Amino acid sequence: AQSVTQPDIHITVSEGASLELRCNYSYGATPYLFWYVQSPGQGLQLLLKYFSGDTLVQGIKGFEAEFKRSQSSFNLRKPSVHWSDAAEYFCAVGSPNTGTASKLTFGTGTRLQVTL
Amino acid sequence: EAGVTQSPTHLIKTRGQQVTLRCSPISGHTSVYWYQQALGLGLQFLLWYDEGEERNRGNFPPRFSGRQFPNYSSELNVNALELEDSALYLCATGGRNNQPQHFGDGTRLSIL
Secondary structure (H helix, E strand, O other), X not given: OOEEEOOOOEEEEEOOOOEEEOOXXXXXXXXXXXXXXXXXXXXXXXXXXXXXXXXXXXXXXXXXXXXXXXXXXXXXXXXXXXXXXXXXXXXXXXOOOOOOOOOOEEOOOEXXXXXX | OOOOEEEOOEEEEOOOOOEXXXXXXXXXXXXXXXXXXXXXXXXXXXXXXXXXXXXXEOOOOOOEEEEXXXXXXXXXXXXXXXXXXXXXXXXXXXXXXXXXXXXXXOEEEEEO
């Protein structure tokens, strides 16, 4: 069964500092990988996705993520954090056997706090 | 383009009651997914509908059910509500050709 681990429950960074959120997955092959962001009281917004090809993917809001097969990781990065980035971030995996038309398995999320 | 819309935004029910949540997909999306986000339990997959059929079901009791209509909108029904059903219920929709899932803002259900 597929699983996702986000080892950091809560991270605090200063505005303007760089950010890296960790995500490790367990899957028999290379899954489809996603990062979503959730602001308080709202649904999830897709930041970026990886299906295949270039292992460094660019997303919205200046975020990027790198897929490392050898480490089963898909870490999210941003070079300079803005106060508006404070939210909860979820890493998710899906099965390439059925494409994106399959359930997603989510990590437990990382809550990002940004100090001014 | 309109996003995924869910209604109602909030609901308060008591134990034993029944509830129906609704979801309208993004135009062109044929799949609807329901997830439960309960405090301390994270995001759990509930149900997946595609072309009017239930395709997959998460580890939830049968009192959680739903359906998908010909216009691809969907309902989630929960019978015999229990306190632990208090959660944010999120609907996501997706299409073919590897379109990723897009989420609505959810329905927050509180059980008293």
